[in-house]
Amino acid sequence: xxxxxxxxxxxxxxxxxxxxxxxxxxxxxxxxxxxxxxxxxxxxxxxxxxxxx
Amino acid sequence: xxxxxxxxxxxxxxxxxxxxxxxxxxxxxxxxxxxxxxxxxxxxxxxxxxxxxxxxxxxxxxxxxxxxxxxxxxxxxxxxxxxxxxxxxxxxxxxxxxxxxxxxxxxxxxxxxxxxxxxxxxxxxxxxxxxxxxxxxxxxxxxxxxxxxxxxxxxxxxxxxxxxxxxxxxxxxxxxxxxxxxxxxxxxxxxxxxxxxxxxxxxxxxxxxxxxxxxxxxxxxxxxxxxxxxxxxxxxxxxxxxxxxxxxxxxxxxxxxxxxxxxxxxxxxxxxxxxxxxxxxxxxxxxxxxxxxxxxxxxxxxxxxxxxxx
Numbered sequence: 001x002x003x004x005x006x007x008x009x010x011x012x013x014x015x016x017x018x019x020x021x022x023x024x025x026x027x028x029x030x031x032x033x034x035x036x037x038x039x040x041x042x043x044x045x046x047x048x049x050x051x052x053x
Numbered sequence: 054x055x056x057x058x059x060x061x062x063x064x065x066x067x068x069x070x071x072x073x074x075x076x077x078x079x080x081x082x083x084x085x086x087x088x089x090x091x092x093x094x095x096x097x098x099x100x101x102x103x104x105x106x107x108x109x110x111x112x113x114x115x116x117x118x119x120x121x122x123x124x125x126x127x128x129x130x131x132x133x134x135x136x137x138x139x140x141x142x143x144x145x146x147x148x149x150x151x152x153x154x155x156x157x158x159x160x161x162x163x164x165x166x167x168x169x170x171x172x173x174x175x176x177x178x179x180x181x182x183x184x185x186x187x188x189x190x191x192x193x194x195x196x197x198x199x200x201x202x203x204x205x206x207x208x209x210x211x212x213x214x215x216x217x218x219x220x221x222x223x224x225x226x227x228x229x230x231x232x233x234x235x236x237x238x239x240x241x242x243x244x245x246x247x248x249x250x251x252x253x254x255x256x257x258x259x260x261x262x263x264x265x266x267x268x269x270x271x272x273x274x275x276x277x278x279x280x281x282x283x284x285x286x287x288x289x290x291x292x293x294x295x296x297x298x299x300x301x302x303x304x305x306x307x308x309x310x311x312x313x314x315x316x317x318x319x320x321x322x323x324x325x326x327x328x329x330x331x332x333x334x335x336x337x338x339x340x341x342x343x344x345x346x347x348x349x350x351x352x353x354x355x356x357x358x359x360x361x362x363x
Contacts, residue, residue, distance in 0.1 A: 015068050016066070019071075030104075033101045033105075034105050034168055037102055038102075041099065041102075
């Protein structure tokens, strides 16, 4: 069977896989956002420098 | 025939079934009360930190819901209200529900600690433990006071929201806890009065089953009266104000009146009119909680403009 062939299970589980994919992408974005905010909160100099630039 | 074709496709879980495992309706109440707890706190929180905190509190609450569905699959199967849930309907296995519950619990607590602080994370961990272990595994099948003590799990979210913002526990956050804690028994007992077959069939020692319906009606009245000082007391704290107090007074008068009506009703009268008063009381109890927290939010918003509060 060629690797590219779509099995029925791929279409059937598309919604579930898409949901999990979007959740993981959202989680990564949230952790990234939190990291940026935390770094700025911990070191206000970074935030101030950004404003100066 | 492949392995995949022997699966019952009708019963295969979709993404929505996994969401249902987290009890989204309960989650919405958790999100609302936790958000109010966070917003009325006298500390400003960065929007991303605030969003993340509420999200992880909600995920933690959802995870405890999944653990509840894992453990209670046998009870859920015989109750009309719960038999279409993902585990009893066969869409999600009990093992999957357990794995999702544990994984999301650990993830939510760790992430809340990183996003907010250790106190908020500790309170969330305790809430999950309290709901999944103390309430679900122990109290629910053992004592008719299950709702009273178990109500604490649902009462923690505003306290966690407050702790996420301020890093402390104060009288105001304790009173927000007390408001939900004292509200839970009359709310659920009213439900138990008109969902009577469900709890009897499942063998859950609900007050209506163990002490009878007349006693349950009296219990509703007693707990509704006990709720009043906590609801009004919250209005006297730093997060209260005249708008909250007036709204609270009006709602408490209405709520106590409803409880008196329920206490005075004969079972035959209730049955004849399809539990109209009980259903009305239950519906109003939802507005009662929503409006109390809504009024706190109004006070906090007005305080931002130099109005509101004391």
